[in-house]
Amino acid sequence: MKKMFLGKVFLLTALVAASFAQDDAFRQGLDQFNAGRYEQAIVAFQKAVDASPSNYAALYNIGLCHYKLERYDKAVEFFRGAVRIKPDYTVAYVQLGNALDYLDRYSEAIAAYQKAIEIDPANSDAYFELGVAHYRKNLFSESIKAFQRCVAIDPTNAEAYYRLGIDYRELDDEANAVSAFRKSVDLGVRNGLAQYELAKIYRDRDQVDDAVQMFKEAVRLKPDLADAHKRLGDLYVDLERFDDAIGAFREAIRIEPDFVAAHLGLGNAYYNQELYAESIPHYKKTVELNPDYVVGNVYLADAYLNSKQYELAVPYYQKAIALDSNRTDAYYSLGICYVNLKNPESARVQYEKLKTLDDDLATKLLDAIQKMKE
Numbered sequence: 001m002k003k004m005f006l007g008k009v010f011l012l013t014a015l016v017a018a019s020f021a022q023d024d025a026f027r028q029g030l031d032q033f034n035a036g037r038y039e040q041a042i043v044a045f046q047k048a049v050d051a052s053p054s055n056y057a058a059l060y061n062i063g064l065c066h067y068k069l070e071r072y073d074k075a076v077e078f079f080r081g082a083v084r085i086k087p088d089y090t091v092a093y094v095q096l097g098n099a100l101d102y103l104d105r106y107s108e109a110i111a112a113y114q115k116a117i118e119i120d121p122a123n124s125d126a127y128f129e130l131g132v133a134h135y136r137k138n139l140f141s142e143s144i145k146a147f148q149r150c151v152a153i154d155p156t157n158a159e160a161y162y163r164l165g166i167d168y169r170e171l172d173d174e175a176n177a178v179s180a181f182r183k184s185v186d187l188g189v190r191n192g193l194a195q196y197e198l199a200k201i202y203r204d205r206d207q208v209d210d211a212v213q214m215f216k217e218a219v220r221l222k223p224d225l226a227d228a229h230k231r232l233g234d235l236y237v238d239l240e241r242f243d244d245a246i247g248a249f250r251e252a253i254r255i256e257p258d259f260v261a262a263h264l265g266l267g268n269a270y271y272n273q274e275l276y277a278e279s280i281p282h283y284k285k286t287v288e289l290n291p292d293y294v295v296g297n298v299y300l301a302d303a304y305l306n307s308k309q310y311e312l313a314v315p316y317y318q319k320a321i322a323l324d325s326n327r328t329d330a331y332y333s334l335g336i337c338y339v340n341l342k343n344p345e346s347a348r349v350q351y352e353k354l355k356t357l358d359d360d361l362a363t364k365l366l367d368a369i370q371k372m373k374e
Contacts, residue, residue: 023048026058038065056085060092067099075099090116094126101133109133124154131163140167158189165197174201185217192222199228203235211235219251226256233265237272245269260289264296271299276306287316294324301333310337328358335365339372347372 029044042065048058063078079096083089097112110133116126131146144167150160165180178201184194199214215232219225233248246269252262267282283300287293297320304313317334320327335350347369354362 023051025051026055029058029061033061033065038068041065054085056082056089059085063095067095072099072102076103088119090120090123090126093119094129097129097133101136106133106136122153124150124157127153128157128160135163135167140170143167156187158184158187161187162189162191162194165194169197177201190221192218192225195221196225196228200231203231208235208239224255226252226259226262229255230259230262230265233262233269237265237269242269242273258289260286260293263289264299267299267303271303276303279303280307292323294320294327298327298330305333305337310340313337326357328354328361331357332361332365336368339368342372344369344372
């Protein structure tokens with residue numbers, strides 16, 4: 001996962017330029033940068049450096065241009081040049097850390113953020129980015145410390161509370177994760193991800209109404225979050241709000257056409273209404289996308305069984321059993337298919353296999369076999 005929250009760093013460009021604003025080349029560079037013409041901005045800023053090699057702001061801005069063009073190795077070069085001239089240049093150290101982060105050079109990025117903090121202990125941006133870098137290295141406790149310091153300096157930083165929640169989640173600290181995500185939401189975080197994470201926890205706690213509300217808010221803020229639509233659909237199925245469920249699953253599939261679990265969920269929304277024929281195409285799509293998905297094979301077979309299409313159900317139960325030899329419901333239902341196909345010998349084979357796995361189901365299947373003979 002790459003960096004998500006870089007706006008504050010880029011907005012500082014004009015501020016660091018103030019003492020050089022009278023330089024024509026520098027001013028032209030700013031104009032080109034603000035217009036998004038980064039190559040032209042580099043040319044202008046380089047002229048400013050050529051005229052005054054100590055122009056650390058021009059070096060920094062060349063670094064920003066390379067950063068925006070995703071040439072992070074070049075960005076590192078110019079940010080380092082800026083801090084060599086101006087060793088207390090905290091903004092350049094933060095942006096240097098960001099460029100190193102993109103190069104997956106996390107230890108160096110951490111050192112850059114720590115240098116920024118050493119110069120300016122109240123720099124909340126540096127603490128935020130330090131937390132992200134620690135997270136990248138799976139140092140979740142260290143990441144938490146950095147984000148905690150960030151919000152102590154800037155209690156309104158909703159993104160930092162969201163990242164705190166992610167760290168607590170990684171450490172299975174659900175209570176603190178909920179508190180952090182909740183704080184992020186209350187502060188008005190707009191990324192949809194905090195709402196999504198909070199909704200998942202509510203779902204695990206069986207706080208269904210809260211989960212529905214938060215998933216709905218997540219997809220409102222981030223409409224392309226396919227998994228949130230899918231999970232919302234699952235909740236609607238549980239609540240027997242099938243039309244809503246169908247809409248949620250279809251939206252997940254629109255966003256991500258090969259989303260196996262969403263196709264399965266769409267099948268479930270029809271199946272749970274006993275609309276077995278309508279469920280079949282969606283279960284078929286599930287197993288087309290993932291032929292070795294045991295649940296998908298079983299559910300498709302169940303839909304065929306309930307539609308009395310016994311011959312079509314058989315191969316999918318067989319596939320499920322081949323994939324999972326302990327799938328007792330598949331043995332039983334396969335046996336029932338054979339009963340309905342007037343094939344007692346094959347039904348009894350399933351009974352024999354089932355006897356060692358589930359005596360109750362085996363007895364139930366045997367009763368069905370014996371009734372067939374009456």
